[in-house]
Amino acid sequence: MKILLVNGPNLQLLGSREPEIYGRVTLPEIVCRLRRIAGELGVELVDRQSNHEGDLVDWIGAAPAEGFAGIVINPAAYTHTSVAVRDALAAAALPAVEVHMSNIHDREDFRSRSLTAPACVGVFCGFGAATYEWALRALAARLEHNAG
Numbered sequence: 082m083k084i085l086l087v088n089g090p091n092l093q094l095l096g097s098r099e100p101e102i103y104g105r106v107t108l109p110e111i112v113c114r115l116r117r118i119a120g121e122l123g124v125e126l127v128d129r130q131s132n133h134e135g136d137l138v139d140w141i142g143a144a145p146a147e148g149f150a151g152i153v154i155n156p157a158a159y160t161h162t163s164v165a166v167r168d169a170l171a172a173a174a175l176p177a178v179e180v181h182m183s184n185i186h187d188r189e190d191f192r193s194r195s196l197t198a199p200a201c202v203g204v205f206c207g208f209g210a211a212t213y214e215w216a217l218r219a220l221a222a223r224l225e226h227n228a229g
């Protein structure tokens with residue numbers, strides 16, 4: 082079973098700036114750890130990151146045809162702005178889990194609204210790099226439950 086990990090704009094900066102908010106772990110380190118967990122869970126993880134909204138829309142849109150069973154996504158700033166990413170998630174109709182490293186409800190008001198969350202089966206936020214791990218485990222459990 083293949084799971085698509087999508088990371089949105091500026092997440093390539095993780096570990097280099099704003100460590101008080103996002104910690105010191107880099108995106109490649111997060112992906113490396115997730116790959117190991119995916120292996121333990123018996124799923125394959127394919128990871129992508131882009132600063133461009135259309136890339137996210139294209140990857141989500143192609144995910145069903147590419148054989149992905151589900152999506153873990155941190156849409157980053159597009160969470161709060163992108164009807165296009167939300168529509169792509171809804172159209173793909175794959176179980177998607179939204180991730181935010183920070184607690185988006187404990188920051189600026191505009192961050193507490195997610196346009197993309199209603200197109201996801203669930204949301205994890207606020208546990209730093211570990212948030213991705215919970216999301217991956219939750220999605221894998223759901224997919225296993227659906228398959229069984």
Ligand code: CA2
Nearest residue numbers: 091092094095098099157158181182183
């Ligand atoms: O908490 C999260 O994971 C966010 O999705 C991160 C986004 C932010 O716009 C969302 O409101 C919450 C920002 C990603 C940019 O990451 C940076 C990392 C280091 C330095 C600067 C930006």
